[in-house]
Amino acid sequence: xxxxxxxxxxxxxxxxxxxxxxxxxxxxxxxxxxxxxxxxxxxxxxxxxxxxxxxxxxxxxxxxxxxxxxxxxxxxxxxxxxxxxxxxxxxxxxxxxxxxxxxxxxxxxxxxxxxxxx
Numbered sequence: 001x002x003x004x005x006x007x008x009x010x011x012x013x014x015x016x017x018x019x020x021x022x023x024x025x026x027x028x029x030x031x032x033x034x035x036x037x038x039x040x041x042x043x044x045x046x047x048x049x050x051x052x053x054x055x056x057x058x059x060x061x062x063x064x065x066x067x068x069x070x071x072x073x074x075x076x077x078x079x080x081x082x083x084x085x086x087x088x089x090x091x092x093x094x095x096x097x098x099x100x101x102x103x104x105x106x107x108x109x110x111x112x113x114x115x116x117x118x
Contacts, residue, residue, distance in 0.1 A: 009102035027067030039110030050103040052092040081109040
């Protein structure tokens with residue numbers, strides 16, 4: 001899948017579409033999902049043109065990779081999820097039903113979560 005610079009997350013990163021931001025640093029932007037699947041459902045997107053985790057880990061620098069994962073942990077802690085638990089998920093490709101061709105990590109929490117796959 002090729003990167004589409006007109007995807008919704010690229011537009012959010014450029015400030016063309018607003019978001020309900022919860023965190024931002026030099027590596028990522030994180031915001032509430034507009035169609036939440038849990039009481040807390042946050043999307044964390046790296047700043048850069050990365051379609052998937054494979055694309056990101058191939059092209060991004062070590063500081064960018066570390067920055068993404070540090071941000072996910074920090075956001076979960078900031079949201080009070082580190083004690084009760086949370087789930088992270090990154091879809092990749094059509095079989096996983098990836099809807100936006102920009103790497104994004106979902107953070108789910110705020111309730112007891114169900115099975116991983118259905």
